[in-house]
Amino acid sequence: MFSIRRWCLLALSVASLLCADAKSSTGDSVLVVVDPKNQDQYSTFFEGLKDGGYDLTFRSPKAEGPVVIEDDAPNFAHVILLAPEARNLGKDITPQSIVQLLSRKTNVIVALPTKQSPLHSLAAEFSLILPPPNTPLISYFPKRDTPSTLIPIKIEDHSSPALTKHIEPVWFSGIPASLGSNPLLVPILRAPSESFASETTVTSGSADAVADSVERGGEGLWAGSSLSLVTGFQATNGARITFVGGAEIFSDELAQKETERHRQSGNAAFSREVAAWTFQENLVLRIDKVEHHPVNATEPNEQYTNNDQVVFSTYISKWNPTKGKWEPYSGLKDLQLEFTMLDPFIRTSLPPVRGAPGKYSTSFRAPDRHGVFKFVVDYKRKGWTSLESSTTVPVVPPRHDGYPRFLSAAWPYYTGAISTSVAFFLFSTIWLAGEVNERKRSKGSKAE
């Protein structure tokens, strides 16, 4: 009940968003923390966002306001921290407050500086392992006339779940990060396999230094395609944060720069895609409602009996950023349903129902075990909103009159009981009758 009401509210808010022509599923207000001097460098990126319907508010790192969290509520739906070189991002923007923003479902894009800064410790909390300060990513391939720290990177289609379109190669300059084992991480842009992170001085930036560290067993070596340059992280409550290795990737300069001859770089499109994923435009799903009922019924039971046939359905919608509304989505092929009490007793696939968009349904037999069970839908895929739904329902043993009354296997016992009763009756009759006869006979004999 409660969840349905909540979804109604959400639908209302979605309707109101429609009027504002917003494309994000969570809101259109964006706070951009950027040095006013550099603001013009990112105009392509900002214009792209504005075209998407976002409402940008700019704030200098030195300014006090507008504050991000006021009275325990976030003031903006999204925050972009594009001032990596600033020593301080403001009194109210600290690693702690960014975590608080996330827990209040605000999406954040963070551009990481090359120098040591508080943002490094923030990244560490999200299982990003950054190289030592001042060690940007370096690559000497392909041979080009740009500095070795400005690297063109090819993006394969479907290389990351967060990128939904084909994107031309992009220019990158900044630091890489090695990823921890946190399953909530979504790497968006991988480093080229021939790149590595190192200090930019002549001696250490050379190939010899790399060879040396390889000889030491890879210690201190930050190299290869396992490094991630742009990394997303989706918190358990759905909020998304993206760490970008360098702010330059958003810049106008790189957006206009050609990667190959007469071929403009994909930076603008890439930036837009990163923002689209982080601001919950793409790959956003939700469970509209779940329902369960016995087979051949429409209303849910308050409790099920052992071995009942139960039908479980769920309705899933996907956010359509172009139309700016939720649409039923039947595209999930690997959705599963678990019926658990401490451990899953039943785990079955929850296939989409043909002809009913967005509906996934399955039917199964309740286990022969009583207890408080949960219908659990737990769908976690990298890049996608995680779908979690848990509906509690007790499974009870049959009622006292719910058991079969006569069992064919019990016929020997029925026969025993009936035959004993009949025999007792016959015996009593014969006994009583015989007694009378005897007495009569004895009387008769006396009379004789």
Add this chain to the structure above:
Amino acid sequence: MPSLAYPVPTDLSPATVKNTASLFRIVTLALISGAAIASRLFSIINFESVIHEFDPWFNYRATRVLASKGFYEFWNWFDPTAWYPLGRVVGGTVYPGLMATSGVIYYLLQALNLPVDIRNICVLLAPGFSAFTAWATYMFTKEMKDESAGLLAAAFIGIAPGYISRSVAGSYDNEAIAIFLLMFTFYLWIKALKLGSALYGTIAAVFYFYMVAAWGGYVFITNMIPVHALVLIFMGRFSHRLYVAYCSWYAIGTLSSMQVPFVGFQPVSTSEHMGALGVFGLLQLVAFANLVRSHVSSQNFQKLLRIAVVAIGALGASAFVFLTYTGKIAPWTGRFYSLWDTGYAKKYIPIIASVSEHQPTAWPSFFMDLQMLMFLFPAGVILCFRELRDEHLFVIIYAVLSSYFAGVMVRLMLTLTPVVCVSAAIALSSLLDVYLNPVEPDEEQDAVAQPAKSGPADAAPSTASSKSTSSTRGIFGIDTRLVVVFNTLWMLSFFVFHCTYVTSTAYSSPSVVLASQGQDGSQHIIDDFREAYYWLRQNTEEDAVVMSWWDYGYQIAGMADRPTLVDNNTWNNTHIATVGKAMSSSEENAYPILRKHDVEYVLVIFGGLIGYSGDDINKFLWMVRIAQGVWPDEIQESNYFTPRGEYRVDENASKTMKESLMYKMSYYRFADLFGGNQAVDRVRNQHAPKNIELGLPRRGVHVRKLDRPYLPSQERGHARAGSEERERL
């Protein structure tokens, strides 16, 4: 012509005497019932009409379901909030007699248009049934001796603290009605045995069924009656009266007891019930042998018959052993073993040992609960030996068995109390008979041999015609009589004072509401338990699972109405051990357990602030022990002691202790209350630790709700030591 010690009126017709005596008896019984009920109302007067302790809360909750939804819904009631997420099939795991009784009373009063709240019926059920118990004891003792002994026994059982401890108003537990059923079933059995009546045997079986439906202690009857029958057979007292009484009781009683869902097929499949079945079989053999013997006269054949009976008996016994060995008959339960070896439970079943009412009884509690009855009791048993009729054997066996059990387990004091009252009444009544009898025996006559049967009522008319003068001195003189009689009266009145005192001070505390006395004698009511439960009720979602130690399960369910992981119906040791493990593990290890069980709140009782010794830190070692029983690799009791083997909570506490969830939750921000001074735990008289960090796990972004209602309570005085018998640990 016997001489009289004092003059008795001579102009009364026997009918008048008889009628007056019977009127006196009725009035006395009514007064005894009134006293029995009144003395149990202290708890209502001192506190309020509230359900007490732990188990009664479940019974009360179940009764409410029964009253509101009817019997069939109650029978099929599956409680999803208990033992989350396992749930509890209440209808099949409960002795429904108590709830059914209250439900019937409730519906009856509703039908009479008396709108009485179900809670008040529950609160007052135990005092009401204590009046019935007094009556049943009167009937029982009357069969043993006579009416005067019966009245004494009724008065004793009415106010004996040993029985009051389980039947004060608000103590809504199975024992409340079970003791009445116990005594009444015994009375009916004696009656059936005396008369050889199938009717009384059947009525005994019906009340036995009621008893089975009401209390797990019915096993006492199930074994008591067969033992009596067996002893009678072995003493050569087999008779057709015994045969009829036993067979009608056993056949109907067993069949009807199997109708209780919780009992089911136990009467034919568990060891506890096999004695009754064996005696039943033996009786058939003996009866058959008797029948054959009366028809056949040959000496040799009779010898053969006797051998055959013994052989078949031995064969039956070995069949029983074989079936137990192969598992067809369930072996004895742990609770049963702990009756014979008091150390058994501590070694193998810590969950039984952790309940303080399963501990051996301390000597002073015998005198506290029974006072002078304690030393009259053996005298009564010896008096039973003097006549040794069949029913006297019953009292003797009952006395021996229940004395042993009462010594082993505190709670079985309850079954001892009736027989103590009966035999003490027999002893005291014999004494009074002798000293009140106005007839002076002749010199040659032995004073002791005075037949105990002739009470004063009978004696008066028989000696009405005598005109001999009464002597005022000497061994039969009025002075000797007065000394003894007044001494007895003084003892009786002192007994009443003792019972009243013990009842009002020790046994009338509801334990959910506590009282303390200030230094000026003023009374303070401490209601923290109920406040905490109502906090949960008002501030948490309806389906928020609360984890606490099992002691508080029923109360959380009853007062806070929230799902609990474990409760006082300790049927699943592993689940309890899981809670124990969560409490005694570090936060990192406890958190996955809490998540798995959907726990949202953890309730911890802490009494260190005002010295409430029954708090969770003091129970903590039992949690550790029970968890260790299931996970010996992860939890070890020795880790919770200091290297010197002490159980400490201050800075010297062991590392495991300091990291445990229970410890952290108990002392989290406790030092803040002392405003910078040294924090002191007043229960353990140790310095409390400072700066306890109760870390919230930050896996991604996630908020964990962990609450800890603060439950300080006051100090309990020594006067109330007896009431702590149900406190765990």
